Amino acid sequence: MIVDIRKWKHVFKLDPDRELTDEALERVCQSGTDAVIVGGSTGVTFDNTVELLARIRQYEVPCVLEISNQEAIVPGFDLFFIPVVLNSEDPDWIVGQHHAALKEYGSMLNWDEIITEGYIILNGEAAAARLTKARADLDARDVAAYARMADKLFNMPIVYLEYSGSFGDLELVRRTGQVLENARLFYGGGIDSLEKAQQAAEAADTIVVGNIIYSDLEQALQTVNVKFDRTGR
Numbered sequence: 001m002i003v004d005i006r007k008w009k010h011v012f013k014l015d016p017d018r019e020l021t022d023e024a025l026e027r028v029c030q031s032g033t034d035a036v037i038v039g040g041s042t043g044v045t046f047d048n049t050v051e052l053l054a055r056i057r058q059y060e061v062p063c064v065l066e067i068s069n070q071e072a073i074v075p076g077f078d079l080f081f082i083p084v085v086l087n088s089e090d091p092d093w094i095v096g097q098h099h100a101a102l103k104e105y106g107s108m109l110n111w112d113e114i115i116t117e118g119y120i121i122l123n124g125e126a127a128a129a130r131l132t133k134a135r136a137d138l139d140a141r142d143v144a145a146y147a148r149m150a151d152k153l154f155n156m157p158i159v160y161l162e163y164s165g166s167f168g169d170l171e172l173v174r175r176t177g178q179v180l181e182n183a184r185l186f187y188g189g190g191i192d193s194l195e196k197a198q199q200a201a202e203a204a205d206t207i208v209v210g211n212i213i214y215s216d217l218e219q220a221l222q223t224v225n226v227k228f229d230r231t232g233r
Contacts, residue, residue: 003035003062005206006184007034008034008035009034009206009226009228010033010201010209010224010226011034011035011206012031012033012035012037012210012220013036013038013208013209013210014036014037014038014213015039015044015214016038016039016040016048016072017043017044018040022055024213025055025056026059028213028220029058031221032224035061036056036061036064037064037066037208038065038077039066039067039081041164044069044072045072049065049074053065064077064078064079064080064081065080065081066080066081066117067080067081067101068083070100073101079113079114080113080114081116081117082098082114082115082116082117083160084117084118084154085120085134086118086120086150087121087134087135087136088121088132088133088134089133089134090132093134116154116157117158118146118147118154118156118158119160120143120147120159120161121136121162122136122163122189123165123166124136126162126164126166128162140176143172143175144179146159147179147180147183151179151180151183152181157183157184158183158184159176160188161173161176161187161188161204163187165189165211166189167189167190167192167196168187168190170199170200170203173200173204177203177205185204186205186206186207186208187200187207188208188210191209191223192215192219193219193222194222194225194226197209197222198227201228
């Protein structure tokens, strides 16, 4: 399957460590979303990742593994996203784990399937922020600098603003998008209705909907109906 992330407007994110019925998964995968990302901050294992992949593969939706745990790398996904937490105060989340993975698997990788994400975690209370020791108290200039670093210095295809569970500062998201020239701006966090999805879609190139799938599936499915009107991207 040829997958072009630059055409993605809406994606669902599924956590292998959370329960989702077969019926709910079918509705997610056949909702019209552009892709499904598999990943999570904690509790992700090889076994629960390969099980979720097998279930998703019943459908034609593109399926991506966002790798946060070297032990949970599972072949068979269309793409593999490699997060680099740019605002982490622990170098392990910037180059350390990446070095270890490439030392072990570097000669086996198909680089056409691998995409680097410049992650900027902006909710200091989130599990992802605590796990990665992300410095989340950033102003717009800080975030813009990280975004430019990802876009121009490191040529990362994705800049991902992650609010993880809370609805973010969309003016900051919008201003961040304005400094990007090549990278695609992903936004994730607190999208629990069509209205919030619409607001996020006006600020970012691609919106990521996750937690609401597990608490209110109907609201989650409504977010696919968002209208995108960002131009020049």
